[in-house]
């Protein structure tokens with residue numbers, strides 16, 4: 001079933017070309033044609049569906065490279081605490097009470113929010129009910145990289161059990177849902193996983209040929225304690241263990257890294273998910289992203305969970321990524337508009353290993369969003385790329401397609417029951433809160 005979307009302004013290709021008026025044709029989930037001007041009569045006749053994009057801007061969907069959708073009931077539950085106390089005193093006790101119904105409510109809420117704000121692909125790192133989430137994503141139509149997260153502060157038997165669950169999940173779901181779902185293995189962090197456990201996880205990841213995702217150097221305290229215990233920075237420790245060269249790594253945060261560490265990222269082709277808002281809110285610091293980009297490190301953008309953000313709005317995240325490095329380094333040239341967009345789209349897709357995702361280009365997956373370009377804050381219309389980064393809001397997104405399937409049309413969600421999901425989220429939050 002081919003679809004032709006015409007009279008739309010759009011961002012296309014690697015060279016970040018803006019077309020003021022053009023059209024796209026997609027079929028079987030892929031873009032067949034991207035062109036400027038008006039479609040030919042024969043093209044209009046041949047298309048099974050024709051959509052008028054008048055007044056809208058077409059952009060690649062956003063790729064959120066780090067998050068925990070399962071924690072979405074924790075939005076606003078605890079703010080303004082340091083990361084270790086926030087986790088130990090607030091997050092983990094609440095999460096200990098979560099069950100299948102509450103985690104499902106949390107994830108549905110996250111999916112609604114992601115679709116509404118333009119995220120077509122996301123990473124989920126979580127330890128509960130991952131199979132159920134994969135089934136839901138298959139049905140809802142989003143694209144995702146999923147992993148059963150592992151904390152190794154437990155007996156060896158429990159470690160073995162967690163690793164088996166994680167590898168079974170990775171095997172079962174990798175490249176499923178029409179290849180919309182990819183998987184990784186995920187040791188939670190160096191401070192929650194002993195080196196021997198990390199080594200075992202890396203072995204399995206190499207065997208399964210999937211990448212590894214892990215929180216790294218998020219806070220100064222965590223790095224200091226690692227150095228006290230092992231006399232090495234966590235990244236240097238991983239290098240010494242010999243696990244960096246053998247596997248493909250995507251690290252979340254990477255806040256406390258020096259120049260030598262950035263060289264290591266480059267040498268081993270390690271990727272970083274930059275989560276500026278979460279890092280600011282938890283007082284963790286600012287990752288040296290501009291230095292990483294200058295040294296050719298692949299960087300994507302992530303929101304982390306709504307417990308530390310507190311939204312999943314990738315436009316806001318992208319804007320923060322563009323602002324913060326200019327401010328910190330007193331250099332307005334850093335992270336220009338094109339770089340911010342690339343990190344939030346194509347680089348993110350590359351990091352999550354979704355091929356041919358993240359650009360409006362022939363042969364690429366038809367994952368895209370439309371924005372209502374009529375809002376006052378998007379006038380005058382002369383600078384759409386600038387507006388996307390510096391002026392737009394997630395709520396400007398009106399339509400979403402993933403692999404050619406519409407998930408939202410004119411602000412109406414097509415694969416999720418939003419009213420029920422919002423009701424359930426409130427019910428489940430109150431129920432879990434009453435158990436603590």
Ligand SMILES: [Zn+2]
Nearest residue numbers: 215252304305
């Ligand atoms: Zn995280």
